[in-house]
Amino acid sequence: MIRRPRIQDVPQMLAIINARAARGEILPRSQNYVCQNIRDFCVAEEGGRLAACGALHVLWSDLGEVRALASQPWASPSIERQIVRALLDEGRRLGLERIFAFTYFPAFFLELGFAVVARESLPRVAWRECIDCIKFPAACDETTVCVELRKT
């Protein structure tokens, strides 16, 4: 079941996100970040337990970003796909035109209708989190993927 989180889910969301971050696959997130952006998130429950989470952060009138996508090792293999689909629906509801992600797993996003694009094709507002990254700019090794919501 995919649902919106309640504030009581935050400790488990942090555990799921930061376990994936510890593997170097996504950015770590603080309690402050998750609380202040809790409305960006959706979570998946399996067997009454929190199995996965992901966020859609709105950057501008047309643009959103998938962030903090992570799941428990025991969650069903399709759970992150289900989360991204829910985030795309949310983007449509909000009236966004495009959703992008910076990722080490472009194939995962390609299956969901995203395409690989040049980082430079995104507006500067998309770089907000990049400028504080220790890999910015020369060492950035993530792939930029983007989906046009009208086409999906």
Next chain:
Amino acid sequence: MEFGLEQDSVGQRVAPPEVSVRPATVRDVEAIVELVNGYAARGEMLPKSLNQVYQNIRDFCVAELDGKIVGCGALHVLWDNLAEVRSLAVADSLRRRGIGGLILQELVSDACQLGMPQVFALTYKPRFFARWGFRMVERESLPRKIWVDCIDCIKFPQCDEVAVLRTLEAEE
């Protein structure tokens, strides 16, 4: 306008306006910024940039009348036990019609759904909030976390706003 909004011929206020309150989308952002910054220009609330509203769009709900945005408000989660009512604004021509109350009710219900134990606001209108179950508290009784916005305020620390707080019953 079809709604019984205008005053009748005797000059009495007629039935409450048929206003609907709904979650905001990116299409509402320019109207929200215009409303909030109108109040901000009079020193009644903090101004908001397009960027701030886009990035926190899910905090906002809007009041709509006849296809037009006539009010807005936001509920921002600050920490696991605290959320803040922000940017509550109603079009000047429609004030004192209960629209602010409708918006505040929506924000409080939002806080309940999120599982927040309490909601606060910093306001110049404590009596409005008192009608909706908020009580005045010492600003200093609120956690430091709330000062994140305050420290950049040109009035800080000579603040003349009043802190109001409402405790929510846990749902479930």
